[in-house]
Amino acid sequence: MSSIAAAFRMEYPGFSLDVDLNLPARGVTALFGHSGSGKTTVLRCFAGLNRAPRGRLVVEGQVWQDEAQGIFLPTHARPLGLVFQEASLFPHLSVRKNLEYGMKRAGNKRGEGFDACVDLLGIRPLLDRAPERLSGGERQRVAIARALLTRPRLLLMDEPLAALDLKRKLEILPYLEKLHDELDIPVLYVSHAPDEVARLADHLVLMDGGRVVASGPLMETLARADLPPAFADDAGVVLEAVVAAHEADGLTRLDFPGGHLYVSRREEPPGRRLRCRIHARDVSIALAAHADSSILNVLPATVQAVVATDTPGHVLVQLALPQGAVLLARITERSRLALGLAPGQPVVAQVKAVALLA
Amino acid sequence: MLTDTDLQAIGLTLRLAGVTTLILLLIGTPVAWWLARSQSWWKGPVGAVVALPLVLPPSVLGFYLLLAMGPHGPVGQLTQSLGLGTLPFTFWGLVVASVFYSFPFMVQPLQNAFEAIGDRPLEVAATLRASPLDTFFSVVLPLARPGFLTAGILTFAHTVGEFGVVLMIGGNIPGVTRVASVQIYDHVEAMEYGDAHRLAAVMLIFSFAVLLALYAWRPNARK
Numbered sequence: 001m002s003s004i005a006a007a008f009r010m011e012y013p014g015f016s017l018d019v020d021l022n023l024p025a026r027g028v029t030a031l032f033g034h035s036g037s038g039k040t041t042v043l044r045c046f047a048g049l050n051r052a053p054r055g056r057l058v059v060e061g062q063v064w065q066d067e068a069q070g071i072f073l074p075t076h077a078r079p080l081g082l083v084f085q086e087a088s089l090f091p092h093l094s095v096r097k098n099l100e101y102g103m104k105r106a107g108n109k110r111g112e113g114f115d116a117c118v119d120l121l122g123i124r125p126l127l128d129r130a131p132e133r134l135s136g137g138e139r140q141r142v143a144i145a146r147a148l149l150t151r152p153r154l155l156l157m158d159e160p161l162a163a164l165d166l167k168r169k170l171e172i173l174p175y176l177e178k179l180h181d182e183l184d185i186p187v188l189y190v191s192h193a194p195d196e197v198a199r200l201a202d203h204l205v206l207m208d209g210g211r212v213v214a215s216g217p218l219m220e221t222l223a224r225a226d227l228p229p230a231f232a233d234d235a236g237v238v239l240e241a242v243v244a245a246h247e248a249d250g251l252t253r254l255d256f257p258g259g260h261l262y263v264s265r266r267e268e269p270p271g272r273r274l275r276c277r278i279h280a281r282d283v284s285i286a287l288a289a290h291a292d293s294s295i296l297n298v299l300p301a302t303v304q305a306v307v308a309t310d311t312p313g314h315v316l317v318q319l320a321l322p323q324g325a326v327l328l329a330r331i332t333e334r335s336r337l338a339l340g341l342a343p344g345q346p347v348v349a350q351v352k353a354v355a356l357l358a
Numbered sequence: 359m360l361t362d363t364d365l366q367a368i369g370l371t372l373r374l375a376g377v378t379t380l381i382l383l384l385i386g387t388p389v390a391w392w393l394a395r396s397q398s399w400w401k402g403p404v405g406a407v408v409a410l411p412l413v414l415p416p417s418v419l420g421f422y423l424l425l426a427m428g429p430h431g432p433v434g435q436l437t438q439s440l441g442l443g444t445l446p447f448t449f450w451g452l453v454v455a456s457v458f459y460s461f462p463f464m465v466q467p468l469q470n471a472f473e474a475i476g477d478r479p480l481e482v483a484a485t486l487r488a489s490p491l492d493t494f495f496s497v498v499l500p501l502a503r504p505g506f507l508t509a510g511i512l513t514f515a516h517t518v519g520e521f522g523v524v525l526m527i528g529g530n531i532p533g534v535t536r537v538a539s540v541q542i543y544d545h546v547e548a549m550e551y552g553d554a555h556r557l558a559a560v561m562l563i564f565s566f567a568v569l570l571a572l573y574a575w576r577p578n579a580r581k
Contacts, residue, residue: 049481075484076492082485088478092500101496102486150486 003060004154004186008045008052017041017052017210023203025060028180028187030201030218032194038210039190043158046188047082048075059154079106081147085159087139089131089146096127099146106150114149120182121145121175137168141175148183155187161196176200198222198238198277199357206231223326225305225318233309235316235328236279238357243272251296254354258323259299263354275357280316282353283329287339289348297351301327303341317341319349327351364557366533367541374449374537375517378456382464382513383506385457390468391494408465411458420526423455427527447529452537455527456517463512471505472498508572515568518561 003025010017017038023029031039044050046057048064051072057065064073081102089098099118103111118124121141131139140160147155160176161169173196180187180200191197197204197218204221206214213228214221223237241254243266252266254274261276268274289298301319304326309316315336319327327349341347360368393405411419426433427445434444445451475498483493499506521539528535530544538561545554 047485049484075481076487076489080485082482084478084482088482090479090482090497090501092497101483101488105487105492146486 005056005058006042006046007054007056008042009054010041010045010050010052015210017045019207019210019212021205021212021215023186023188023205025186026184027202028189028200029203029205030197031188031190031205031207032192032197032201033207034192036209037207039192039207040158041210042207043082043156043188043190046154046156047080048073048078062153079150079153080156081150081152081154082156083140083143083147083158083160086163087131087134087136088143089134089139091131093131094127095123095129095131095134095142098131098142099127099149102146102150108149108151111149113151117145117148120178135168136164137171140164140168140172144175144179148179153185155183155185157187157189159190159192161193162191173199194234194236195277195355195357198236199275223318223328225307225316225328233311235309235330236277236282237326237328238275238277239325241274241276243268243270243274245270256325258321258325261351261354262296263356266356277355277357278327278351279353279355280328280330282351283319283327284350284352285317285319285329285331285335285339285341286348286350293350295350295352297354299327299349299351301347301349303343303345303347305343306336306341319347321349360556360560361553363532363536364538364541364553367536367538367557368560370449370533370535371518371537371539374452374456375514377453378460378517379464379510379514381453381457382460383510386461386464386468386509386513390465391472391498393465393469394472409462411460412462416459416520416522417526419459420455420523423458423523424526427451427454446527447531447535449528449534452524452528452535455523456520459520459523460513460516463516464509467505467509467512468502471502471508474505475501507575511568511572515565519565 004023005021006023007020008017015038019038019042031042033039041050045052045055053067055065055067057063063071064078065071089095090101093101099114103114118127121144123138123141123145126134126138126142131142134142144160161172164172177200189200201218204214204216204218205212206221206227208228214224219238219240227235239256241256241261244253244255244260246252246265250265251262252264254261254263254276299321301321304318304320307316309330313333314330315333317329317331317336319329321327329349389408393401393408424446425431427437428434429438429444437443437445445454479497479501480493483497488496519539521543524535524537524540528537530536530540536544538557542554542557542561545551545557
């Protein structure tokens with residue numbers, strides 16, 4: 001059952017937004033698209049910071065906006081948390097006062113959950129500091145804690161990592177993953193970084209030109225071959241794998257339904273679940289397994305579909321693995337013709353690289 | 359040494375500037391907020407009217423105020439019907455005139471300070487359940503504090519320095535409307551150059567000290 005129903009229609013000169021979304025009440029929904037796709041505008045409509053002249057938003061039975069009936073809850077009356085792209089802490093308040101600002105106004109006067117939240121985000125040593133004396137990553141962690149302490153029914157995040165350098169990103173991602181595991185409220189996460197989405201999201205909404213072009217569970221949606229060509233260059237699937245064994249020659253074996261993959265030695269103990277992302281451009285196709293190839297990860301598969309991409313001469317091939325897993329491979333049209341690839345044909349997928357996301 | 363009438367004039371000047379600054383803080387803040395936030399068509403004309411005293415000769419402003427507050431003017435009719443008499447040549451007449459005269463010195467620094475805050479802190483406060491009024495007091499006022507200090511000091515100092523409007527509206531009544539600038543004028547008229555020198559020096563030092571405080575302190579406030 002979808003618990004968040006949203007429909008926004010608005011026109012600007014040169015841009016129109018027309019979305020109709022049903023989102024699950026739990027888990028992280030990523031709103032993914034290139035800049036100018038309207039994803040941030042959608043998020044601002046959820047927050048009530050923008051008002052779509054024709055809009056309707058119902059969150060778990062609570063009507064936040066229904067223009068047909070003239071209902072529009074102002075932002076401060078909506079039980080939501082919003083984490084902005086750049087540090088948005090109040091500079092005139094200490095970290096502790098920043099955290100208390102929303103907490104008190106949301107009716108959480110006794111500070112319920114304060115300690116747990118502060119520890120979850122690892123900001124206890126920062127409480128008495130001024131925001132200007134924090135690093136970018138620390139500021140974002142405080143901003144996330146501040147939003148959570150209002151006990152929102154919906155958490156909105158507008159590219160919370162986009163303004164951080166890679167080192168800070170890697171510092172904050174584990175905290176976001178912890179949130180993902182421990183929060184029981186829905187999160188709407190706007191991003192244009194495929195890796196963040198692959199790592200954090202459960203549900204994916206793809207936007208292009210102010211329209212929703214695909215919406216569904218993350219892995220299913222990423223494996224679709226019928227997405228608009230604009231997304232094909234970045235195409236790739238996400239597999240949920242389990243650390244199976246650390247082998248003597250320095251490799252770690254990951255098992256997933258339908259096969260296994262070898263990757264460089266991992267720190268995680270056997271049994272730990274990991275998400276890995278396999279780029280379409282890192283998958284090549286052969287008609288039979290070769291014993292004389294250096295490629296380690298070779299998976300038997302069946303061609304399901306072949307579609308054109310934005311890049312001339314390249315096609316995207318959707319491959320079905322046993323037990324329902326799907327891979328995408330990006331190959332040249334010439335190779336496709338040479339191999340005579342067509343739907344239904346058994347082939348071998350050669351995976352040149354696996355990006356591990358946790 | 360300063361004479362008793364000099365001291366009386368200085369006291370009156372400080373009282374006038376203080377009352378004017380307080381009133382302008384109350385009136386100027388919402389006007390500046392509106393000018394900083396509004397996207398209305400009226401923003402241009404209102405902004406121009408607010409800035410008028412910067413370019414208008416004080417005698418022109420004083421002339422119109424005198425007509426308006428006089429026994430036949432609209433303001434004069436109102437004050438008379440309220441049993442207050444007419445305002446010209448009274449202390450409160452001077453206050454009204456000073457409020458008009460110093461208006462831009464309060465509004466413009468505040469408007470700049472409000473504009474510099476931008477939308478983001480207001481949006482953040484809204485997502486943390488703060489109503490617009492709450493946001494104004496808990497976020498805007500603290501963030502605009504340097505702007506309030508600048509505006510307050512400029513308004514106070516500018517009111518201390520007014521002359522033309524005072525002559526038109528207040529005349530030259532000792533203890534009622536004879537402020538320091540008018541007192542100096544009197545001394546010079548009476549060829550009391552020694553007295554004029556002393557009072558003028560006090561004004562010079564005062565003005566310099568105020569501006570020094572303002573400019574020396576400003577870079578820190580910007581941080």
